[in-house]
Amino acid sequence: MKATTIQTYLFDKRHWNRTKAKAWLKRHRKVAGFIDENGYLHARQIDPDLFDRRSFRTIDLDLARGIKAVVGHLHASHQVRR
Numbered sequence: 001m002k003a004t005t006i007q008t009y010l011f012d013k014r015h016w017n018r019t020k021a022k023a024w025l026k027r028h029r030k031v032a033g034f035i036d037e038n039g040y041l042h043a044r045q046i047d048p049d050l051f052d053r054r055s056f057r058t059i060d061l062d063l064a065r066g067i068k069a070v071v072g073h074l075h076a077s078h079q080v081r082r
Contacts, residue, residue, distance in 0.1 A: 004071040007048055007056070011041040012066030024067075040068075050074055 009030065011021040018034055021041050025032040035042040048056075055073035 002073050004055070004057070005046065005051075005074050006069045007044070007046050007051060007072050008070040009043040009045065009061075010058070010068040010070065011043070012068075013039050013041060015066035016041060046074075048072075 009021075009025065011024075013036075016024075018041060021034070021043065022032045025043055030043065031045050032043060035044065051072040051074055053072075056070055057072065058068055058070050061067045061069050
């Protein structure tokens with residue numbers, strides 16, 4: 001099974017504002033630039049053009065706190081070697 005990578009974190013605006021979401025991202029050492037869209041604050045981590053567009057899925061990271069993530073498969077040329 002191919003590994004997925006988080007492309008964007010989604011913060012439900014009913015639970016989060018920019019200040020709180022930015023603090024969460026900082027604690028978890030993530031990028032904190034935001035796009036405000038469809039009831040969510042989007043914190044993009046990686047350019048979506050680096051992913052296979054057909055691989056994107058949204059997953060719940062913490063349903064009670066309103067945190068989701070968009071994950072996908074990076075194109076082979078952008079994968080991190082382990």
